Amino acid sequence: xxxxxxxxxxxxxxxxxxxxxxxxxxxxxxxxxxxxxxxxxxxxxxxxxxxxxxxxxxxxxxxxxxxxxxxxxxxxxxxxxxxxxxxxxxxxxxxxxxxxxxxxxxxxxxxxxxxxxxxxxxxxxxxxxxxxxxxxxxxxxxxxxxx
Ligand code: DQA
Numbered sequence: 001x002x003x004x005x006x007x008x009x010x011x012x013x014x015x016x017x018x019x020x021x022x023x024x025x026x027x028x029x030x031x032x033x034x035x036x037x038x039x040x041x042x043x044x045x046x047x048x049x050x051x052x053x054x055x056x057x058x059x060x061x062x063x064x065x066x067x068x069x070x071x072x073x074x075x076x077x078x079x080x081x082x083x084x085x086x087x088x089x090x091x092x093x094x095x096x097x098x099x100x101x102x103x104x105x106x107x108x109x110x111x112x113x114x115x116x117x118x119x120x121x122x123x124x125x126x127x128x129x130x131x132x133x134x135x136x137x138x139x140x141x142x143x144x145x146x147x
């Protein structure tokens with residue numbers, strides 16, 4: 001039997017507080033719920049998942065570098081680093097893997113500083129404003145790209 005392909009699921013700063021942080025914007029589901037949802041959506045597509053969440057840019061960058069060795073794609077909600085981090089963008093470019101960018105909220109309906117993403121133009125898939133379901137959709141679309 002061949003080894004299943006793996007996705008790296010990356011959640012950036014403050015997403016550890018999902019469920020209790022601004023629930024009117026981000027909903028009541030927790031990070032554990034998101035990771036379980038992604039794992040199950042990936043399993044349906046025959047993919048494994050390695051999940052990382054960190055509030056530290058360098059930890060996220062190291063995890064993305066490591067994905068070069070054993071992952072087939074990356075699902076990422078970079079949180080506020082979306083709008084600020086050229087370093088995260090460079091790490092994603094270096095990984096040379098297909099990317100699905102997810103935002104729980106519709107960033108385009110929010111403050112102007114959330115309208116620009118350093119990731120969207122290098123992503124295969126961008127899902128915004130669909131809440132946690134956006135992660136499952138992103139996995140399905142990434143699986144399609146990978147097949
Ligand atoms: C977010 C949107 C970002 O602007 C914000 O900084 C987050 C969460 C989202 O999922 O909607 O932390 O990425």
